[in-house]
Amino acid sequence: MGNGIAHVFAQFGHQVNLIDISQSALDKALETIGKNLDRQVVKGAITEEEKAGTLANLTPHTDMAKGVQGVSLVVEAATENVALKLKIFRDLDAMTAPDVILATNTSSISITQIAAETQRPDKVIGMHFMNPVPVMKLVEIIRGYSTSDKVTTTIMEMSRKLNKVPVEVNDYPGFVANRILMPMINEAIYTLYEGVAGVEEIDTVMKLGMAHPMGPLQLADFIGLDVCLAILRVLNDGFGNPKYAPCPLLVNMVMAGKKGVKSGEGFYSWSHGTKELVVADNFK
């Protein structure tokens, strides 16, 4: 997600410092951005000059203190882990000027909880981009309990300048997008777990029957099964309602390291190198 967010800001003229603790993640991110820009050029969406300008706006950093020096906005998109995000925001609060807006791309962690780690809860906001970021129009803008009107307006306007459509929502577990999406994905996994239908059948029903661009099991593989599990746990804990309890099959798959596209296998096998959907051996 970080590379997609950096791509879009850089494409629309912002100087972007792309920060990761891992040098190889940064190398991979710049390679991905390059390939995605090439695709935009081929489609005629941008020119070669715009591609070069976008790449020139990007500077990778492994040191967060250096990377956030002199910035006016931070968009955090580190791993979805509460303790990690709280630490990053304590550090960002100490490392940046007090007027800097601190946004997070979290899919599910409370903006209010993150904001409470800082001395500027009015300037902490959710900026939830969708995957793949350069393609998807929506940005869910999440107001924490203390987020100010001014900061919300600034981030809504900035999102529009990135050619996105921002939607303002309040800070409750899962916000809007994942509160509705994750129970659907979980139900699809339960449907498989209970033997109602197979992977391809479930996805075909939802693709052709509901006009979804891809089925919920394929989408779960794209999002990352570990990310889906983490979000369901936030919903389950946050509402205390068993309807959000993650399906045991999802829990097992994550424990087995089958996380979807990023690990090479989830409901489908992703290691064969073609675009064709191949159901994972466990579900054949």
Ligand SMILES: NC(=O)c1ccc[n+]([C@@H]2O[C@H](COP(=O)([O-])OP(=O)(O)OC[C@H]3O[C@@H](n4cnc5c(N)ncnc54)[C@H](O)[C@@H]3O)[C@@H](O)[C@H]2O)c1
């Ligand atoms: N995957 C999706 O479809 C999706 C969609 C919307 C939002 N999100 C959210 O975006 C965020 C990132 O998701 P992702 O799927 O890209 O995760 P990911 O695990 O693939 O990537 C996270 C990156 O953060 C880096 N990182 C970890 N600790 C760090 C630190 N202390 N400082 C700097 N970098 C650090 C990791 O090295 C890794 O490269 C999460 O909050 C997730 O909930 C994900």
